Amino acid sequence: MTSPTVTSDSPVPANARKINIRVLRQDGPGQPSYWQRHQVAYEENMNVISVLQRIAAQASTVEGESVSPVAWDCGCLEEVCGSCTMVINGRVRQSCTALVDKLLEENSTEIELRPMSKFPVIRDLMVDRSRLFHGLERVKAWVPVDSYYDMGPGPKVSRKQQEENYPLSQCMSCGCCLEACPQYQKIEVHRRPGETDAQFDERKRAAHHEAFLGAAPISQAILFNSHPTGKNSADERLDALVDTGGIQACGNAQNCVAVCPKEIPLTTSIGRAGRAATVHSLKRLFDF
Amino acid sequence: MAMQRVVVVGGGLAGLAATMKLCELGIGVDLISLTPVKRSHSVCAQGGINSCNDQTRQLGDSEWKHFDDTVYGGDFLQHQPPVKEMTAWAPKVIDLMDRLGVTFNRTQEGFIDRRRFGGTLFKRTAFAGATTGQQLLYALDEQVRRWESEGLVKKFEFWDFLGPIQDSNGRCVGAVAQDMVSMQIRSFPAAAVVVATGGGGLIYGRSTMSVFCNGAAASRCLQAGAKYANAEFIQVHPTAIPGADKLRLMSESARGEGGRVWVPTKPQDSRPARDIPESDRYYFLEKRYPEYGNLVPRDIATREIFDICVNEGLSVEKDRMCVYLDLTHISRSELDRKLGGILEIYEKFQGVDPREVPMKIFPAVHYSMGGLWVNYAKSSDAGLLPGAPENQATNIPGLYAIGECDYQYHGANRLGANSLLSCIFSGLFVAPCIKNYAESLPAGVQNQPASVFQQAVMMQESRHAALLSNKGGENPYLLHQQLGDIMTRAATVVRRNDQLDDAYGKVDELHSRVQACSLTDSGSWTNQNVLFTKALQDMFPIAKAILKGARLRDECRGAHFKPEFSMPSLKEEESAARRQEAEKWCDRFEANNRRFLKSSIATFKGNDPEISYEDVDTGSIRPRPRLYGLVGAEVIEQVWNERVSHAEPGEAAGSHSVAPS
Numbered sequence: 001m002t003s004p005t006v007t008s009d010s011p012v013p014a015n016a017r018k019i020n021i022r023v024l025r026q027d028g029p030g031q032p033s034y035w036q037r038h039q040v041a042y043e044e045n046m047n048v049i050s051v052l053q054r055i056a057a058q059a060s061t062v063e064g065e066s067v068s069p070v071a072w073d074c075g076c077l078e079e080v081c082g083s084c085t086m087v088i089n090g091r092v093r094q095s096c097t098a099l100v101d102k103l104l105e106e107n108s109t110e111i112e113l114r115p116m117s118k119f120p121v122i123r124d125l126m127v128d129r130s131r132l133f134h135g136l137e138r139v140k141a142w143v144p145v146d147s148y149y150d151m152g153p154g155p156k157v158s159r160k161q162q163e164e165n166y167p168l169s170q171c172m173s174c175g176c177c178l179e180a181c182p183q184y185q186k187i188e189v190h191r192r193p194g195e196t197d198a199q200f201d202e203r204k205r206a207a208h209h210e211a212f213l214g215a216a217p218i219s220q221a222i223l224f225n226s227h228p229t230g231k232n233s234a235d236e237r238l239d240a241l242v243d244t245g246g247i248q249a250c251g252n253a254q255n256c257v258a259v260c261p262k263e264i265p266l267t268t269s270i271g272r273a274g275r276a277a278t279v280h281s282l283k284r285l286f287d288f
Numbered sequence: 289m290a291m292q293r294v295v296v297v298g299g300g301l302a303g304l305a306a307t308m309k310l311c312e313l314g315i316g317v318d319l320i321s322l323t324p325v326k327r328s329h330s331v332c333a334q335g336g337i338n339s340c341n342d343q344t345r346q347l348g349d350s351e352w353k354h355f356d357d358t359v360y361g362g363d364f365l366q367h368q369p370p371v372k373e374m375t376a377w378a379p380k381v382i383d384l385m386d387r388l389g390v391t392f393n394r395t396q397e398g399f400i401d402r403r404r405f406g407g408t409l410f411k412r413t414a415f416a417g418a419t420t421g422q423q424l425l426y427a428l429d430e431q432v433r434r435w436e437s438e439g440l441v442k443k444f445e446f447w448d449f450l451g452p453i454q455d456s457n458g459r460c461v462g463a464v465a466q467d468m469v470s471m472q473i474r475s476f477p478a479a480a481v482v483v484a485t486g487g488g489g490l491i492y493g494r495s496t497m498s499v500f501c502n503g504a505a506a507s508r509c510l511q512a513g514a515k516y517a518n519a520e521f522i523q524v525h526p527t528a529i530p531g532a533d534k535l536r537l538m539s540e541s542a543r544g545e546g547g548r549v550w551v552p553t554k555p556q557d558s559r560p561a562r563d564i565p566e567s568d569r570y571y572f573l574e575k576r577y578p579e580y581g582n583l584v585p586r587d588i589a590t591r592e593i594f595d596i597c598v599n600e601g602l603s604v605e606k607d608r609m610c611v612y613l614d615l616t617h618i619s620r621s622e623l624d625r626k627l628g629g630i631l632e633i634y635e636k637f638q639g640v641d642p643r644e645v646p647m648k649i650f651p652a653v654h655y656s657m658g659g660l661w662v663n664y665a666k667s668s669d670a671g672l673l674p675g676a677p678e679n680q681a682t683n684i685p686g687l688y689a690i691g692e693c694d695y696q697y698h699g700a701n702r703l704g705a706n707s708l709l710s711c712i713f714s715g716l717f718v719a720p721c722i723k724n725y726a727e728s729l730p731a732g733v734q735n736q737p738a739s740v741f742q743q744a745v746m747m748q749e750s751r752h753a754a755l756l757s758n759k760g761g762e763n764p765y766l767l768h769q770q771l772g773d774i775m776t777r778a779a780t781v782v783r784r785n786d787q788l789d790d791a792y793g794k795v796d797e798l799h800s801r802v803q804a805c806s807l808t809d810s811g812s813w814t815n816q817n818v819l820f821t822k823a824l825q826d827m828f829p830i831a832k833a834i835l836k837g838a839r840l841r842d843e844c845r846g847a848h849f850k851p852e853f854s855m856p857s858l859k860e861e862e863s864a865a866r867r868q869e870a871e872k873w874c875d876r877f878e879a880n881n882r883r884f885l886k887s888s889i890a891t892f893k894g895n896d897p898e899i900s901y902e903d904v905d906t907g908s909i910r911p912r913p914r915l916y917g918l919v920g921a922e923v924i925e926q927v928w929n930e931r932v933s934h935a936e937p938g939e940a941a942g943s944h945s946v947a948p949s
């Protein structure tokens with residue numbers, strides 16, 4: 001008896017339908033990008049991840065040329081880790097939930113895969129999203145507790161408050177909202193010859209520091225400003241929001257909320273951030 | 289001299305908890321991870337985290353009962369002191385996570401809401417929607433980012449841990465790792481190294497685990513001389529959504545919130561599920577386990593679903609094994625509030641709304657109960673001695689293991705919502721132990737000659753170079769598929785010795801072939817091909833330890849099920865005969881425990897694991913038969929209780945002196 005748990009892949013018949021895939025590849029930072037065409041056999045319930053897995057295993061293009069596997073980033077494959085963001089058929093999304101059947105309904109001739117355009121390409125579909133994480137640091141997206149010793153429970157939270165905060169807290173830093181934002185411009189810092197990792201990282205951080213935060217970190221600032229203990233650093237977060245690259249850079253295009261795979265009410269957060277920032281600026285003005 | 293930094297490998301719940309606590313103690317951390325730590329596999333944990341709480345306490349619950357449920361659910365294969373300590377800490381762990389801002393669901397009055405999970409009758413489980421692991425991880429990620437901004441943590445994300453670095457006495461004095469972007473290999477000198485790299489689901493091809501859960505880090509420690517314990521205990525989760533790339537978890541919380549598992553009584557009934565009347569439905573878990581119902585421990589639920597499909601032929605579909613998991617009797621608003629995250633996953637991948645139509649699910653490989661062997665220091669009250677350097681220490685001095693990748697907390701079967709607890713607990717608890725270890729080191733240890741580190745780097749560089757130039761012709765991706773198929777067939781729900789022998793032979797053959805992979809990418813920039821191949825090669829020592837451990841364990845315990853050695857239900861009808869049969873049953877149970885109530889310990893030499901056995905500390909709670917759903921359970925229990933009351937402490941069952949023959 002064979003175990004049907006984790007069934008092995010059903011054998012693909014030789015005459016199976018093929019899917020065409022066009023991938024925008026790039027061998028490394030600063031290198032030219034180029035299109036490459038692949039073909040894989042259609043299987044039921046495929047997603048873009050399984051397409052890329054098949055491409056890696058066969059390692060040759062539709063023309064039969066041997067090529068290295070396409071590099072891409074993925075993790076949980078169930079849309080909670082935020083790794084596998086890319087631009088698929090022109091729309092930014094998670095490749096794990098991009099189901100082939102649905103993509104073929106959009107365009108029956110081929111599936112087009114491109115890396116996000118607002119982040120520097122590392123290789124092929126992999127991009128460097130460290131700016132996003134730096135943004136979380138800029139807005140101090142954490143609860144400033146005294147210690148990790150046992151001090152009893154946290155402050156009581158109403159169900160209403162939890163229901164407001166939980167959606168914001170589901171942000172998985174995937175970057176879709178930033179890719180879709182007209183005000184969020186790519187910043188690419190090229191490594192200088194002889195530069196150490198630490199020096200390069202320092203220059204990158206400095207470049208990120210002045211640039212637009214984007215929807216995801218702004219929404220996190222609002223999340224922590226509405227937490228009973230998080231509030232204690234509210235002014236520092238608002239300082240970041242009124243600084244260069246803060247809330248005033250938002251052009252209110254509302255693309256962010258439209259592409260968020262978790263349907264986080266980003267524009268509501270931005271609205272709240274805008275109002276709080278205005279009050280904060282006035283306070284700063286008159287306090288001095 | 290100033291204390292050296294500590295290397296933490298892995299940024300899931302355990303690694304991040306350890307990192308932030310080390311920082312609080314003033315110790316700098318180099319945090320190495322295959323992925324940005326916020327994307328670690330802990331995000332996939334859905335259901336919740338257990339602790340005794342104010343409400344359950346008033347219904348008779350206690351830390352002790354949580355401890356008891358955990359060891360009973362684990363079939364008594366855990367050393368009890370660490371479990372006792374963990375369950376005693378559980379309420380404090382949840383309080384801390386609450387303070388850190390985790391968005392736990394709330395009751396109307398604003399308290400943390402709780403749900404029921406498998407293997408207990410109490411509502412112990414705190415939860416944040418159905419993405420509790422994600423929410424807990426984010427809270428820890430935020431704290432670590434805070435320390436990073438203060439300069440105490442340096443993250444090395446997209447770095448692959450290649451192994452511990454040992455001095456001439458075998459002590460771990462650092463780690464060697466590779467930048468997955470630039471492919472640079474470098475050493476990280478450290479006072480201690482903590483491995484927190486989770487499970488190895490990729491050894492089974494597809495599982496509920498994330499793509500980076502390949503077990504390679506643990507294997508690299510095993511190959512460096514660390515012991516690996518209870519490898520054969522792999523949890524197969526009862527409810528997952530089958531997929532071509534991965535088997536997606538459908539959380540136990542679906543059943544915790546009232547989800548019911550059933551199949552049509554008529555095989556492959558073609559009517560839509562909702563049109564099948566109650567009288568034509570078989571709620572087999574509720575029927576077979578009236579007390580726990582749909583919330584029996586996972587190993588049991590998995591075997592029953594497997595049995596109903598394979599042996600009884602009642603799978604919902606003919607070509608694809610599955611059963612119904614039904615939530616349609618619960619209101620939409622309640623489902624959205626408590627289970628939204630997982631229902632969205634089902635809807636997105638299956639294109640069907642599980643609020644309207646019962647889900648189709650089947651078991652999938654989910655969790656490694658086994659892992660790196662770690663030590664502990666027992667306190668006078670049979671818990672752990674806080675701050676003792678032995679806690680969570682592997683047999684390589686200076687090398688620690690925590691979280692899913694240690695073997696310590698779940699025995700033969702893990703209870704749902706206990707993993708998040710064990711990860712956070714072991715992470716927090718290990719930090720002062722490491723501090724004390726590091727402070728006790730003689731000055732000489734922290735002052736290693738540079739050659740120790742250079743050699744480790746050179747060794748890895750030559751492995752890397754050899755792989756790039758190898759022209760053996762094997763395709764690593766295809767070998768991985770084959771490995772996954774073999775492991776899945778032989779070493780999941782039902783295990784048979786002939787199949788395990790056969791599987792070992794095949795895996796051994798693949799193990800030699802995997803040394804001859806030809807890479808399609810021989811470049812030196814973000815070469816995922818070579819990184820994958822290295823991880824694949826390192827899956828084999830663990831795969832072999834699983835198979836060999838399973839082959840040698842001729843019994844049924846928790847997730848390890850060999851029908852040939854199962855303990856049968858009672859058959860006698862007449863009461864005296866039944867009583868006699870129960871006596872024999874208990875004799876056999878005791879004899880089996882004398883032989884097999886042991887942790888298996890794998891060490892790796894040459895090409896194969898060697899297995900030895902270690903006694904289990906069952907000093908607090910005497911092992912007793914696990915009788916969920918067995919016919920005649922009440923008679924066996926009666927006989928057993930009589931024996932126990934007559935026996936001297938430590939005498940009956942699970943006394944631990946005889947090694948398996």
